[in-house]
Amino acid sequence: MKKVSLLLVLLAVFMAFTGTAFAQDKPYVAIVSKGFQHQFWQAVRQGAEEAAQDYNVEITYEGPESESQVAVQIDMLQTAMDKDPDALVFAALDTQAALPLIEEAESKEIPIIAFDSGVDSDIPVTTAATDNYAASAYAADKMAELIGYQGKVAVIVHDQTSVTGVERRDGFLDRMKNRYPEIEVVDVQYGGGDHLKSTDLAKSIMEANPDLDGFFGANEGSAVGVVNGIMELGREDIATVGFDSGSILLNAIRNGIMDGAITQNPVGIGYRAVEAAVKAMNGEELPEMIDTGFYYYNARNMDSEILQPLLYE
């Protein structure tokens, strides 16, 4: 009986804890994310909570501990569905595995809002995500500015198969071709986002192009490779632009090895996704894609109030 009573006490404590969460009159939006602990996902959560405040809705935010836990995410989605949400905000780890539940939500007329990498299906009402193409095009603008609108640049991308890889590469290359005819892109290589592999690639590109003026790394791992390569070869004269954050990039930018980087806006992703859920519940029309925005940060502005929450170690 000891165990039972202890259990009851524990439950009572935590129900009291969440007692406020049971105001039933507010609309309820269930959010199932791709991750939970990583600072990126906590920033998404922060944005979602801000939107819940502003629009006076109840939310829950859950996600598996790592991006390999597909089954855990399905359980979370199932439980969310059983709570009869008024809207579902979802970023699928594997759309195929989640499809029956997504279809069930559709049949129950629960609007689904996709976010981040989204849901690979036409059921979601809209997707709130970074416009990677536009963000990379902006990186190209910054690069052009840094090297004086002429010279040679190279690019390291994580891969040529993922959507983010292709969009970030093409955004940069297309902008260079269309707007900056004096700049030549001498090489584009793929390092799998792996720090070491990207470092080796960056070094060999610099060896092959001693007159290189600029280097763009299209995700965290690629940008770290560029930073490492430049430090190992002592080529701090080369202008560099990265993507995402992480402690190595933040340090490199603070120390002037990297000139600046693009960051997504995870807070914005969370905010806009919940906002879209509210609009969908009210029957408002939504665009197919909602661009959640991005920022360019460098040593001067990285500690500002706007950017600080978006940059993770």
Place this chain on the structure above:
Amino acid sequence: MDANAKEKKKLISADSKQKLLAFSSLIMMIIVFSFASPHFATFSNFIGILISTAVTGLLAIGVTFIIITGGIDLSVGTVMTFGSVMTGVIITFMGLPLWMGVLGGLLAGTLAGTVNGALVAKLKIPPFIATLGMMMVAEGLNLVISGTKPIYFMQTPVFRKIAMGKFMNIPHAVFVFLGAAFIAGIILDKTVFGKYTYAIGSNEEAVRLSGVNVDKWKIAIYALGGFFNGLAGVIMASRLNSAQPALGAGYELEAIAAVVIGGTSLSGGKGTILGTIIGAFIMSVLTNGLRILSIPQEWQTVITGAIVIIAVYTDILRRKQSA
């Protein structure tokens, strides 16, 4: 002989006491959650709990046998995935019929279990280390064999029916799980296999001296554990409609927790399948209930951990009293 029989009787009554305690905790939890949220006690949510218990429950059943012998199996999660991946390879990569894929998944699990058993029984490697090695070997092989990508069962939509097809509105996975539990219970309670499982856990040396081929039985016990992991792998793949090669690590701890909450002693010699099933349900009802109550995720983890500690501590208290 008389003293022995007495002790056995005492053990059994202590066992059923523990089961009763665990079972009443489970019922209490269900009652509390039902009152706390109107969304808990619904048919659809109960089905959700049953399905999510099926996979960890199958793993827990397999590892119960091994823990009763005084061993441990840390490889259950990644060996389960090994079963999923082999099923995917046979059905999707090779285009062979469904039943061969299912059989392949079961065999893959059994094979991994047999290797575990041989490492422990023949090479005398401590079970913790042997199965830790197997856990990593299987984790790596899963990625190698699958090419690090999920294997989908798109061309064989009927594969999904193995776990998610419905009979009387209840998914097949639930029947597979309960059927497997029933059979495992009979094996452990009514057969020579079960007798030797308990005997090896109580006093391995005595069993060996009485002329029993302990090594052979140990290998068989680990192989049976592997079989249940393979079965869990097939169910998992069918539910997700894909073999997810990166999945698996972490499931072993959930399975072991279920076994221990169910009253099986980590030092071997005692435990029951029914206890394990109750333990598995306690874990999954708790996880589900806390989610239904919208308790923040970080607190869910804290509470689950606390409950595991309380459950095992009361078990120790009770055993001290009866000793």
